[in-house]
Amino acid sequence: MGKHISKLCTTAFFAALCGTASAYTLTGTVSDSDRAPIVGAKVSLTNLNQSTTTDDNGKFTIHEDEEDMAIRAAQKPGNFSLNSGVLSFTQGSSSPVQVKVFDMMGNQVFNKVLQGSGSIDLSAVVEAQGTYLARVKLGSTQQTIRFNASGNYSGSFGAASSRALLKEVAPGGEPLQVTADGFDTLVVKLSSLDTNVEIKLTKSAPTEEQFTFGYALKNAPRKSKGCGKDPVLKGTKQYQCQKKTWDNPWPNASVDCSAQLFEINGREYYVTFPQNYDKNKPYKLLFANHCMGSSANHMATWVSADRDHISPYYAQKAQDTEGNYIFVAPQGNDNGTWNGEEDHKFIHQLLTHLEDNYCIDTTRVFATGFSFGAMFTNSLSWEMQNRLRAVAVYAVAAYNIWLPNYGKGAYPKQNLPIAWMAVHGKQDNMCNYNSARDSALVEILRHNGKADANGNFTDASAEKSQLKEYTNGQHVCYDFTTVDPRFPVKFCSHGADHQWSATDNGDNSKSWVPALVHEFFEQF
Template sequence: MKRLPLFISALAVTLGSSAFAYTVSGTVSDADGQAIKDASVTLVKENKTTKTDEAGKFTIHEDEQPPIGINQAAVNPGYISINSGILSYSQSGSAPVQVRIFDAVGHQVLNQTLYGSGEVDLRTGTTAMGSYYAQVTMGSAKQNFRFTADGNYATSFDSKGHALLKEIQQGEKLQFVAEGFDTLFVPLGTLDTTVAVKLTKTAPAEEQFAFGYALKNNPRPSKGCGKNSTLNSVQTVENGKKYNLNVGGKNRTFFITLPKNYDNTKPHKLLIANHCMGSKAEDFVHHNPDYDHPTPYYGQQVLDKNGDYIFVAPQGNDNGTWNGKEDHQFVDEMITAMFDNYCVDTTRVFATGFSFGAMFTNSLAQDMQERLRAVAVYATADYNIWLPAAGTGRYDAKNLPIAWMAVHGKNDGMCDYNRAKNSALPRILKRNGKADANGNFTDASAEKPQEFNGNAGHLCYDFKTVDERFPVKFCSWNGEHQWTAHDGPNTKTGQGWENTWVPEEVHKFFEQF
């Protein structure tokens, strides 16, 4: 960069016991730019504190005088003068003379050690416009001053000969403290500066519970975060990969679909899709669209716009059914394998299923409340499925709540609507009531859902007496045994499943956590 001319007005200063001055000022505001009044601002190493005014402004200033009683004449080893950028120095002894120049942020641009008397061209090292600081040391005496290379080219001594720069202590910083905001530290390179800072509002401490998590709780990363998976796939398919897992001596199969932007340092939500009777897990990863498979994973993958979810599909028995306890163990160990090999948010694991897959999902909801945050069941029922019995074993029914959503056609001739409403739903509500003074969840099964009555349309009812952390939603529509509930046929094709509202409703239900 081209060297700029430097002109400094003539000035002579006796070099003795130094007197310093500095000014640190600035403004403090919040993230929206609103001034913060009464914020405490501390210059840490100097132990100087002030408060911001109504405009959020502050100033920390010091004029440091020489110690009282010192005979200036006795300790003055010499003097310096500055004229047109040339610093001349003279001393009574032969001690080394050190001249250092710093830029405005405290970076040293010149360091020379001289002897006797002489002069230094301060233009050396000042290759750009701006403020610079010079420090001259003779023996135990030291003098600091500022000069400007911006066309003004003037030194900055005050009328008493005080310099504007006090030598900054290593690690100096400003501390900002305001009620309701996070404490902020700002490192300083010089004691002559102006800053503008924004404080961040302090997030409230996350509430802790004997069971479950606060709504919108912070993610809890699994063991697999920061690691590469060691699972070996046995087949690659259109929308994922196939894996085998040995569970109780039996080979079990499941499919994994990772988001395209999968990041092993970001905790992802995990969604488990359970297939219905006559279907299979592979149908979730590649299948021609129809009323049961409009998009993969019950329509949830297409709604995952930001790649927040990992999707898995476990395979039941060869005939498309689910046996019971051994399948609970399979899903449990599959979740563990996902936690160990991928970056998963262990507090946001969801499960969903249709028909026999819904019954299996509802069965899982009875004993896996500590692993599943919420479930969505389409056309569930309480028959043809193993339901855990009450107990203390790993796969025994637990008296714990779980967030639960159901979608059911009122004209379902396969899985009876009334059986779902009068049996599956009350079983969930019995554990999901608002917690009492002792933190025990109460019985909310006395509350009945509002139901859809009409020819075309639907009604989703959110229960009012349940704990807000464990919501229950019951959606009814005037349809038959179909999970792709819809309010009317597609005007172009006549196939209503293309207008299904279910995926969006389920996505919103899961995303509230």
């Protein structure tokens, strides 16, 4: 005797077992978020393999009557008979056959899935003289039979004359799929096929173009491994955040104490996190590399100390009014300077550490620096094109520092482009202006030309001859036109000497550089 389960003795229960799903008519309207009708959308009952398209008013109808269902069922041939409690079934395949038996109180007394063809004695699982309901299901078709232990019944899956074959609404609802060009596919679950529905589709985001190297402009963020992790937003080392008096020429200089001091593999660095850091939001990341004689502490904390430290992180923190950046100031290893391969190793290790522990957009990592910090930033741009999206260099020089070589060392030079911006004074006698224009700039242009038919970037250095430069008064910025648009190159010249926070016409109240650099980074 089979074990009884909880009672389901309701009108709906018997209707589900004994009624026929025969005819149904599904109607509806498909529109966009503005309620405008979508013409030609495909509407499909996926389990039933029934579909249609919307008309000029975005309306649709899917109808199927008993005869249509029987014809469809006939495409899945199979036969069964129930004689003296023995259920026999045959089919031309090994599709599963589900057999369930219920008593008239709604208790399930038998449930088994069989394969192919065969027979099973139901009399062993039912009470003598009782009346039962057997539900036999093959594929998407189903037969429900009323019987007793000694009664006889015979029927056929796929017989056109069988009106009892039906398609139940799937558990959890019948899936209705709606697709249309330019819109996200939507699947809804219907509790009934005899109903009217209103469907709203959302416009698809533009398909992002993929490249062998690099990313599309305004690409979707790529989350680092640290996204979702609970970070430790507290420095591992203590530092005194107090009024600075570097050589005492600026005794009134204030500081920004929001930065925190960390250490990795014996190297120090400062980090300023957004005020309301979200572990699930991928942040942009900016490295600010200090100049000779300065330090990571000066870069991260000094405010209005001098023209080199008018605001933390080359004033980029002040530009980030929406809190979309994490700012990092690494410390040079040799009395405030940058030496070579060991510094490249430091930045690689530091970036990996940050990406592994904080939520960073790995496609929007930037670097900037002034003077010796510009030289080091430029050196990184020759080797780290796979990890840095763009750099901005102030008073750069392609000499007096270690520079990567092609195919040599742990951090070799790459024949790859990178977005690059330079700011340089024509009166600079420390980092020669002509060297920046004729050497550092040209080296970048050699790899930033528009890709050819094979996807290889070309040489755009010939355009240097068209460079527009400062003459007097206002600064001049030139955007190169023959470079790949994904790897823009901008060269800005001004009339001052060795400084990064340049102003126009002697106006020392506000530098034009920070906003322009922020705009350069924000185009990605």
